[in-house]
Amino acid sequence: MGLTHPRHRRRPQTEGSANPLFGREQRTVARHELPRREMDPDTAYQIVHDELMLDGNARLNLATFVSTWAEPQAERLMAECADKNMIDKDEYPQTAELEVRCTAMLARLWHAPDAHQAVGCSTTGSSEAAMLAGLALKRRWQHARRAAGKSAERPNLVMGVNVQVCWEKFAAYFEVEARYVPMDGDRYHLSAQGAAELCDENTIGVIAVLGSTFDGSYEPVADIAQALDDLQQSSGWDIPLHVDAASGGMIAPFLDPDLPWDFRLPRVASINTSGHKYGLVMPGVGWALWRDAAALPEDLIFHVDYLGGDMPTFALNFSRPGAQVIAQYYNFLRLGFDGYRRVQQTCRDVATRLAGEIAKLGPFELITDGSELPVFAVRLREDIDNFSVFDVSAALREHGWLVPAYTFPANRTDLAALRIVVRNGFGHDLADLLLDDLRRVLPRLQTQQTPHRDADNAGGFAHGAETKNPQQPGRR
Numbered sequence: 001m002g003l004t005h006p007r008h009r010r011r012p013q014t015e016g017s018a019n020p021l022f023g024r025e026q027r028t029v030a031r032h033e034l035p036r037r038e039m040d041p042d043t044a045y046q047i048v049h050d051e052l053m054l055d056g057n058a059r060l061n062l063a064t065f066v067s068t069w070a071e072p073q074a075e076r077l078m079a080e081c082a083d084k085n086m087i088d089k090d091e092y093p094q095t096a097e098l099e100v101r102c103t104a105m106l107a108r109l110w111h112a113p114d115a116h117q118a119v120g121c122s123t124t125g126s127s128e129a130a131m132l133a134g135l136a137l138k139r140r141w142q143h144a145r146r147a148a149g150k151s152a153e154r155p156n157l158v159m160g161v162n163v164q165v166c167w168e169k170f171a172a173y174f175e176v177e178a179r180y181v182p183m184d185g186d187r188y189h190l191s192a193q194g195a196a197e198l199c200d201e202n203t204i205g206v207i208a209v210l211g212s213t214f215d216g217s218y219e220p221v222a223d224i225a226q227a228l229d230d231l232q233q234s235s236g237w238d239i240p241l242h243v244d245a246a247s248g249g250m251i252a253p254f255l256d257p258d259l260p261w262d263f264r265l266p267r268v269a270s271i272n273t274s275g276h277k278y279g280l281v282m283p284g285v286g287w288a289l290w291r292d293a294a295a296l297p298e299d300l301i302f303h304v305d306y307l308g309g310d311m312p313t314f315a316l317n318f319s320r321p322g323a324q325v326i327a328q329y330y331n332f333l334r335l336g337f338d339g340y341r342r343v344q345q346t347c348r349d350v351a352t353r354l355a356g357e358i359a360k361l362g363p364f365e366l367i368t369d370g371s372e373l374p375v376f377a378v379r380l381r382e383d384i385d386n387f388s389v390f391d392v393s394a395a396l397r398e399h400g401w402l403v404p405a406y407t408f409p410a411n412r413t414d415l416a417a418l419r420i421v422v423r424n425g426f427g428h429d430l431a432d433l434l435l436d437d438l439r440r441v442l443p444r445l446q447t448q449q450t451p452h453r454d455a456d457n458a459g460g461f462a463h464g465a466e467t468k469n470p471q472q473p474g475r476r
């Protein structure tokens with residue numbers, strides 16, 4: 001018979017059929033147990049890829065503050081650097097160098113009195129930065145108390161009840177009493193007087209938020225700093241201020257340059273921001289900066305090898321991806337001050353216009369209008385009792401939009417709101433499409449007899465604006 005001509009050989013089953021890829025998929029895919037055998041990488045890719053189609057569309061996620069769009073060049077750099085571990089400073093000295101340059105740029109942007117004296121580091125996000133900043137406050141306070149021969153047993157941290165959940169975590173994980181200043185009437189964030197009233201000799205610091213996760217408003221950082229200056233005059237307590245500028249740290253410098261919220265205020269010891277929010281990097285990178293070495297106790301710093309020398313580090317993780325830090329440097333280099341200003345101004349323009357249009361629809365009242373963070377919260381008019389903000393959120397979800405609805409914390413638990421976060425990549429046209437859908441769903445909601453949904457069955461995606469956990473130890 002001789003050799004079969006290649007044309008007449010029987011082809012493997014998958015080859016040439018109409019849809020070979022899906023034909024290769026096994027009857028059941030392992031979900032909770034490691035499969036016994038390997039599978040073809042294309043098949044595995046397709047299975048995972050297809051399952052993820054069930055996720056929401058990130059660009060329509062108006063709940064998150066975190067970047068959902070990046071330039072292709074940034075994405076390319078991130079892919080090129082996916083194998084770089086941030087901790088390997090000796091092996092990747094240029095990545096380490098870019099991190100140092102980013103912190104120097106931020107120190108200048110936030111007006112450190114001497115950018116060379118400021119110390120800082122990248123983190124996985126603002127939450128890790130909050131843990132580090134909180135630890136520095138606690139350790140400083142402990143040193144001062146012990147040096148004065150006083151008890152360092154009962155530290156507390158003062159903040160508005162609107163703080164992001166990371167501060168509640170800090171207090172719980174590191175055994176610090178969380179003292180929350182409640183909301184009051186139309187005041188939805190920390191007040192200077194409220195902060196000062198809760199301080200005592202055991203207060204390790206006060207947290208001011210620029211701007212609030214609940215409604216995008218800036219807390220009055222300068223007033224809070226002044227109140228703490230006055231408190232020092234009257235009591236002798238020298239209480240440092242940390243600014244959680246997770247979002248505002250990359251908005252205010254560009255859009256509100258005359259607002260003193262940063263190291264221009266001598267009371268501000270440290271600041272954090274999320275590079276992956278208005279720093280415009282994909283998740284996850286954050287930054288923590290201290291005004292000077294005195295603000296960051298030396299005994300919290302660890303040392304790693306760097307070019308045969310020594311590099312100080314302050315981090316919770318050991319290994320961590322380097323790609324996001326590189327993308328942050330790319331953004332700084334690519335956009336510069338003016339580029340960032342224009343990106344953030346566009347976000348603010350879209351947010352304020354969208355807020356104004358929503359206010360005109362009738363049923364809604366603005367809590368904020370997007371003129372601080374490009375983020376705003378709306379509530380329903382008080383006379384509307386036949387549908388809820390949770391119904392609006394669910395109705396918009398049917399059209400693909402993720403707009404969270406949630407209840408405010410003490411003393412405004414009566415208030416439920418929707419929040420829209422405008423980010424780079426959500427332009428006027430998408431805002432108009434959202435408005436169209438809102439106009440489309442309202443007539444149906446208005447015919448309801450009673451609300452269908454409340455906070456308990458809202459789906460719960462408030463992105464950190466959750467009501468504080470009353471079970472947490474250390475809560476007051």
Ligand SMILES: Cc1ncc(COP(=O)(O)O)c(C=O)c1O
Nearest residue numbers: 065125126127164213246274464
């Ligand atoms: C004010 C504030 N602080 C901290 C965080 C936590 O930031 P990250 O998600 O970067 O950990 C957020 C997140 O939304 C926030 O809004």
